[in-house]
Amino acid sequence: MTVFYKTTVKLGVFLILLCLGSMIASAQINTGSMAGTVTDSGGGVIPGAQVTATERQSGSVYKTTTSSSGAYVFTSLRPGNYDISVTAPTFKAAQVTGLPVYVTTRASHDFTLSAGAVSETVTVVANGPSLETETSDIGTVLTEAQVQDLPSLAGGAMRSLVALTLLTPGAVGTGTNGGTTYVKIGGGQTFGSDNLLDGISTQRSENGTGFFDQMTPSLDAIEEFRVETLALPSYLGRTTGGIANFKTRSGTNSYHGTVYDYFKNTIFDANNWFNKGNAIINGGTQDSLQAFRRPADMHQDYGVTLGGPVYIPHVYNGRDKTFFFFSFEQVPSSFGHTVLSTVPTDAQRGLLNGSNGTIGDFSATLGAPVAGLTNPCTGNPILSGQIFDPTTTTRVNGVECRMPFVNNQVPIGRSQIATEVLALIPRQNYVGSGTQNYSYATNEVVNQVANSLRIDQNFGTRHHLFAFGSARENFDSGVADLPGPVNSGSQLQDFYAKLLRIGYDFTITPHLINQVTFGGNRINSFNSAPASLLGINYDAQLGIPNTTSPGTTFPTFNIGENLPGLGSPNFDDNVDNALLLDDNVSWQKGQHSLRFGGTYRWQQFSYINNGPAAGTFNFARSQTAGTNQVNAEADSGNGIASFLLGAPANTSRSLQIHFPRWIQHYYAAYAQDDWKARKNLTVNLGFRYSIDTPRHEADGDISSFDPTIPNPAANGILGAMRFGGVGPGRDGNKNEQFASTYYKDFEPRIGFSYAPGWLHDSFVIRSAYSIMYGPLIYADYGQGLSAGFTTVTPGENTDGFVPSGALDAGPPPLSLTPTIDPALLVGGASVADYVAKTDGKPAMVQNWTLETQAQLAPDLILTIGYLGERGTRLRSLVYWANSINPSNFSLGDTITAPVQSAAAVAAGITAPYANFFNITNGLVGQALLPFPQYGYLNNDSYLQDRGQSTYNAMEVKLERRFRDGLNVLMSYTWSKTYTDADSIQPYQATVLGQSGTQNPYNLKAERALSTQDVPTNFVISYLYELPVGKGKKFLGNSNSFVNALIGGYRVGGVQRYLSGQPIGFFGALGVPYFDGAIRFSRAVGTDIETPAAASGHYNPLTYVSPAGNNTNLYNPTGFWNRNAFIDVNDAAHRGTGPFHFGDLPRNTAEVRTPAFFNEDLNLNKHIPIHNQISADLRLEAFNVFNRHGWGKPDSGINDINFGQVTSLNDAPRSMQVVLKIRY
Known part of the structure; x- marks a missing residue:
């Protein structure tokens, strides 16, 4: 039984015990709540009044009584519309109908009872949204109508749930037409927030919130959701920004459903x-x-x-x-592709001139003599493309050389393996430009399927149970470049997501409720080459020896000469498991609404790789070149010939001898007191304490560089590999995690909500301050911290001219035992993983808010607020552990000189240890590294925590919930975000923004605008039933025929207008042995934008080449002015002097990407059919005005396409037809 299932059983038993009697605490994380005060007509409180809440659709009934202060609270209500009734002796009964309760939101309604008989009832109808007078957290709810009926693109992938979060203030991302992976909320880091499903986290230990859209159930299985922007209550945490909480749909007392089709x-x-x-x-x-x-x-x-x-x-x-x-959704897609590739010509395969496949003819590649090159073996000039026999390698006058093949014809058959592989490579079938000579018609299959089922059970009025399960598969076959096992272009990816939620609410007394929620997340990302699924031992079939542990992947042959790689080693599975448990007790005591709770998360990530065991064989021209003189290996020889002769440049074979299971634990306990200090003042007091443990490997098989251990290969200087676990050479700690667990995650939360009485309950002031901690997220996809436990066996080391053995000899045999050696990975070209002891501290985020809400009309609320956030210890990539100090920049070119050189001696530089020249290149830069026995120390994939950020924003929100046929959510956010840590996966942020850290010794200079800083963000979404037709304002007396034509229409829309994002310019010359991203300096008196770009009429296709033709269609002047930038370390500016830093900021606000404007609209016709059966026929248009805002211009200053705009920031207009049958 696996660790996952053992842990599942243990937590299941624990859950049962909790349900039977536990009163440790998780609040209304997947439900809503309601509170208020009951008074008489003179303002006196009425204790002991009976309050009953009845959910309209399911008939669920909840009961409580008012406290001694007249207050009532329903701490856990299923989201929906409620009828609330209040009765008390000697008073008339009071009732409000249709009061909405939303997920993680506290509705409020006060009752005033008049004297009279209980049998008399005073009823009022709720008027839509109410002011948030009971809480101080900042958030926005999207209702079921918005989730189901707003425009939602279905284009080759399921409709995006994450895209809907962009409708809320404080959420920043890309367009509604896709790219929703990189969303951040409330100034937090990308991937650093959380998405809850029925109150349970879906955070992954590797990606955080990345790729949430691939995990979700169908959008039609979601009832509503709330985005918590900032000032979270104490029962929410483990985020660097906001949290989105999605509530799944429940059944009701009536049978309802839909059948739908979105057609594009x-x-x-x-x-x-x-x-x-x-x-x-x-x-x-x-x-x-x-x-x-x-x-x-x-x-x-x-x-x-x-x-x-x-x-x-x-x-x-x-x-x-x-x-x-129950919900089911499928998006099947198939794409036809014609792929052009290069394969050996028929002549090279020996299929011309009657050779019957025995002589490969390369005479077509034979050219003129190469200037200055003579073959010492023959004394003749070396011809371009000439092929030489590697078996004749000898040395003449100290120079290695070979004898040429006559007429450039190569014997086929020396290598039986090469002959077998050649037979699997298709023959040329296409005559085109360049070297492409094979056309392959292939089909890419993409299929997405989502199923889900939710069960709700009421055991009377005191016990409520729900269970939800979903399964989703995202399959993509990829695009093959060649048929059969030699295909390397297509990688099958099967992404599975299975989610489980179980919740139990127990009303112990009307004032005491216990709620328990259990969740499980399982993600499998299975990647494989198509050939690997056939179960064939290709090594045995091809006759490759040394197959100690053969896999089913086809060996990889990299031949060069424009051929694609043959075969693919992909055969791996990324497994991400999580078990989560929340428990909460809610207690209403007088004026205090108390909650005490706890949460536990167990996460396991495994990387299983069976791919490269079949072997990798690399071929090059050098092995059939005439001599190893300069230029000879480039101008003579041929990779295909080297392959046919079985003369590889190098071979390797690796085997993952241990599949790691990375384990993390997260614990949290919290307390919350919502104190009704006065009728119009609620004070929210909360405290949370959490422990987030760095990962460890289940069997202790973990390794990392340790700066405190002597290295035996470097004469004992400090810095060597450390191995966890029990056994010889290990540190004895099976739960080794290298980074120390941090035990000071104290998270106070304080806020208030005040409704001035003189404003007649139409205005509220809300403010809060809180501290929260972010998650510990890794970014190595489970493949790091395993040195010594994954074997890689390269071929023999040669000078690059002599073949690395023979292909038919196979790669060297593999060792199946771990390599426990503190000197592992030494050498200047090495890469060693490094987790520092101090890296276990989660990010600390402080935020403060001040918000006002005004009820402009019974169904219209205006919210204006200020939000601030300060993040420290953010997950980052701002420091390199093995990089020279900038104080050494003054050495200039001496950095790349040998330590024995006169310049190095004059500078007082010596070898740092006696064995220095044996394991490194012996250069000055290597000697100056903090750990000169190593090359790169990789700590950016782990828990480096040196980032910081500030976020300040003004948010304006106008909200009208669905009433009289109109629903509107309008939000405007003005914000400014400064940071040096955009993403909780910093490598991805750096790649996307191309704006890495320059100087880790001066991090203040790295503070710059975030790559996702969007100063202005205006979003409006709406649904409007046109007031035309029977029963409507216009033509309300229409007969059935006329009404069928003109009635039942509704329009919906989402409009987004965002300012551009700052630009990070990159590509300056670096400094040897310094890992910082050296930036350019700004040329004084020049504009960054070209005149064409600054004019606002830039056209990227306006171009006439110097030759007068259109060989390059893009504007040569581009969007940016190259003369505005100075490369401070190029020959013109540095010469041979010291190296320098550039003065450009990491991201500059001087210029930004073009703004993003987008309008998505739909028109819906509702068609009654029979009784409860109806149809909705909808036309949806995305980017309806077909705007073509430019995409980000290339900002790599030394790129050939610098400043060119080659894409748009939104897709062109597209439309889809939707038919939805409701029953």
Whole structure:
């Protein structure tokens, strides 16, 4: 039994025990709540009044009584619309109907009872949203109507749930048409927030919140959600910013469901702006129009939902008790591709001139003599493309040389393995430009399927149980470049996500409730080459020896000469498991609404790789070149010939002899007191304490560089590999994690909500301050910290000219035992993983808020607020452990000189240890490293925590919940974010932004605008039922025929307008042995933007080449002015003097990417069919005005395409037709 399932059983037993009697605490994380005060007409409180809440759709009933202060609280209510009734002796009963309760939100309603008989009832109807007078956290709810009916793109992937979070203030990401992976909330880090499903986290130990859209159930399985921006209550934590909490849909007392199909077709789409421009530039001919036609876009997204009471005729009637909701969705797609590749020509394969495959003819590659090159073995000039026999290698006058093959014809058959592989490579079938001579028509299959089921059970009014499970598969076959096992272009990816939620609420007394929620997340990302799934031992089939532990992958042959790699080693599985438990007790005591709770998370990540065991064989021209003189290996020889002769440049074979299981634990306990200090003042006091443990390996098989251990290969200087676990050469700690667990995660939360009485309950002031801690997230995909436990056996080391053994001899045998050696990975070219002892501290985030809410009308609320955040110890990539100190920049070119050189001696530099020249290149830069026995020390994939950030924002929100046919959510955010740590996975942020840290010794200079700083962000979403037709304001008396034509229409829209993001310019010359990203300096008196860009009329296709033709269609002047930048270390500015830092900031606010404007609209026709059966026919248009804002111009200053705009920041207009049958 695996660790995962053992732990599941243990936690399951623990859960049962908690459900039976535990009163340790998780609050209404997946439910809502309601509070208020009951008074008489004179303002006196009424204790002991009976308050009953009835959820309309399910009939669920909740009861409580008012406290001695007249206060009542329902701490855990299923989201929905409620009828609330209040009764007390000698008073008339009071009732409010249709009061909405939303997930993680506390609704409020006060009652004033009039004297009279209890049998008399005063009823009022709720008017939509109410002011948040009971809490101080900042958040926004999206209701079921918004989730289900706003425009949602279905284009080759399931409709995005994450994209809906971008409708809320404080959420920043890319467009609504995709790219929702990089979303951040409330100034937090990308991937550093959390997404809860029914109150349980979906954070992954490797990606954080990355790729959440691939884990979610169908969008139709979601009832509503709330985005908590900042000022979180104490029962929420482990985030660097906000949290999105999604509530799954439940069944009701009536059977309801949908059958739907989202249909897309290319004819509904506009063409890409670049395609249209290129077609015009190429003459607008039929051929050019065909060449630059609209990309194929034919997709369907279909599914079904059904919910209602569980009813078994004559056996069980679940009305008011047992409910279910089922959802199924599938998005199948197939894309045809024609891939052009290069394969050996028929002549090279020996299939011409009657050779019958025995003589490979390379005469077509034979050229003129190479200037200055003579073969010492023959005394003749070496010809370009000439092939030489590697078996004739000898040395003449100290120079290695070989004898040429006559007529450049190579015997086929020396290598039986090469002959077998050659037979699997398809023959040429295409005559085109360049070297491409093989056309392959292939099909890419993409399929996404999501299933989910939720069960709700009421055991009377005191016990409520729910269970939810979902399974989702995201399959992509990739695009093959060649048929059969030699294909390397396609990688099958099967991404599975399985989620489980179980919740139990026990109303112990009307004032005391216990809620327990258990969750499980299992993610499998299985990547494989198609050949690996056939179960064939290709090593045995091809005759490759030394297959100690053969796999089923095809060996990899890298031949060069423009051929794709043959075979793929991909055969791995990333397994991400999590078990989570929350428990909470809520207690209403007088004016205090108390919550005490705890949470536990167990996470396991495993990386299982069976791929490279089949062997990797690399071939080059050098092995068939004439001599090892300079230029000879580039101008003579041929990789295909080297392959046919079985003369590899190097071979290797690796085997993961241990599959790591990385374990992390997270514990938290919290207390919350929502104190009703006065009728119009609520004080929110909370405290949370958490422990987040760095990962350890289940069997102790973990290794890391340790700066305190003597290195035996470097004469005992400090810095060597350390191995965890029990056994010889290990440190004896099976739970070794290298980074120390931090035990000071104290998280106070304080806030208030005040409604001035003189404003007649139409205005509220809310403010809060809190401290929270971010998650410990790794970024090595489980493949690091394993040196010594994964064997890699390279071929013999040669001078690069002599073949590394013979192909038919296979790679050297593998060792199947761990390498426990503190001197492992020494050498100047090595890469060793490094987790510092102090890296176990989670990010600390402080935030403070001040917000006002005004009820402008019974159904319209305006919110204006200020939000501030300060992050320290953020997950980062700002420091390199083995880089020279900038104080050594003054040495200039001496850094790359040998330690024995006169310049080095004059500078007083000596070898740092006696064995220095044996294990390194002996250069000055290597000697000056903090650990000169190593090359790169990789600590950016782990828990480096030196980042910081500040976030200040003004948020304005206008909200009208669905009433009288209109729903509006309008938000405007003005913000400024400074940071040196954009992402909790810093490597991805650096790659995306291309703006790495320059000087780790001066981090203040690294503080710059975030790559996702968006100063202005305006979003409006709306649903509006047109007031036309029967029963409406206009033509309300229409007959059935007229109403069928003009009635039942609704429009919906999402409009987003964002300012551009700052630019990070990169590509300056670096400094040897310094890992910082040296930046350019700014040239004084020059503009960064070119005149064309500054004019606002830039056209990236305006170009006439110097030759007068259109060989390059992009504007040569580009968007940026190259003369505005100075490379401080190039020959013109540094010469041979000291190295320097540039003065450009990491990201500059002087220029930004073009702004993002987008409008998505839909038009829906509601068609009644029969009784409860109806149809919605909807046309949805995305980027309806077909805006073509430019994408980010290339900002690599030394790139050939510097400043060029080659993409748009939004997809061209596309439309889809939706048919949804409701029953």
